[in-house]
Amino acid sequence: MSKIKMKLKGIEQLKEGYLNQQEVELNNEKLNLSQLNFDNPISGTLYGTVLNYQGEYEALESEMNEDPYKAPPQAPILYIKPINTFSSQDMPVPLPSGEKEVQIGAALGVVIGKTAKQVKEDEVFDYIEGYTIVNDVSLPYNSVYRPPIKQKARDGFCPIGPWIVNQNDVYDPHHLDIKVFINGVVRQENNTKNLIRRIPQLVKDVTDFMTLYEGDVLLVGVPENQPLAQKGDRISIEIEQIGQLNNYIVDEEDFYVSEVK
């Protein structure tokens, strides 16, 4: 059983409850997951990290001393997903017109619990509320030289959730299986043991120059070989001990119509 925080659709404040496989205990009542509509549980800024999985780093390593990179990276390589991208469990993800596929970005999200500035490595876990799942959807891009805003910052390109699992109920965040299913078939498998900067070092290096606030989320990275998804595909990201984040791909026009509905 894990302690979770969730945002239910139509209710402003976060609810606390307990997750036990397919059941959530909420206000002393046991509810099946299918009875609940989960909204995005995140209130702050969402920062992503790239090149933090060994396989992803190694794939680029031979180019790192050449143009345009010229040298291997020193600091964590970060980006921001703006709020227009935020979405939640069971929501559609738009496939922009003229595009065939979107890239699925399966990420463990570290949810910050209190203001974190210049945090020491051995105190990092004091600043963490828990973990969630983030699908950092993107149009495919092949260079990390410039921030790929047009690829990553589109409306609905960042499903988050379904909930936040309290960090005390995650046995070891550096040993979690991550799987991406498309239409029920496993298309990507990795594990957070393959992170280059583990969570303490990542949070230390980031808060060295920028403050993270309660409710902000820092993605630890997206593993290599990101699967591509097409219109009509059902996407499911499963992270061990956290849960399963489910979404599906629709045409952009249908996405905006569904928002109005």
Added chain:
Amino acid sequence: MKQGRVVYEAAIHDVTEVNGKVQLQDGRLLDEHEVEWLPPIEPKTVFTLGLNYADHAKELSFTSPLPEPLVFFKGKNTIIGHRGTTVRPHDVEFMHYECELAVVIGKSAKSVKKEDALEYVRGYTIANDYAIRDYLENYFRPNLRVKNRDDCTPVGPWLVDAEDVEDPMNLTLRTYINGEITQEGSTGDMILGVAELIEYLSGFMTLNPGDMILTGTPKGSVDTKVGDEVITEIKGIGSLHNTIVGE
């Protein structure tokens, strides 16, 4: 109208400018030194343009035009108000200001044509988008360690209503260090102007009320030292003061 947000007597006030004074909602008039300045809005998404003035791009040895506009985002940690302080780390060689026209969005904008784009602007303010070039790396450049540091983006003092700015594409920008002019340019030299930027960004994402677009800086970025008073100024918009401090 010029609107601002200040702290006065331990409360946050929405204020307006009257004859160079700060007016509280109850009519009291204060000198600008009597209040603590907050950014004039609390922006949601902050967009920043890099290399959006041809002369500045040349100054940084970029000779050919970019294949796509260079856009990046900022978090709320970096935004501070008028008369604030910004830290210069002790071990850096080159920390420069960037005087920029900041556009505040007034209503939800998606797939807006440039002909209609200025209708979506609520107003304008000034941003000083400091950069520490020592930390520049060629990964998602300009990387957040250069551009999203705590307190490195002063904004303000006033948000000036769009209707009071006759032509946002013909404004003189100037920066002074300790009273000496070090940067001068015109918003007319932007590669993508305000309307084109709104068309470009809203072409692939929704802009929301309160979003802010920092439109880039002209040439003339020079190093700043601890103790320097840096004033970034845009004609008709105001004058934004900041002081560089040590760690």
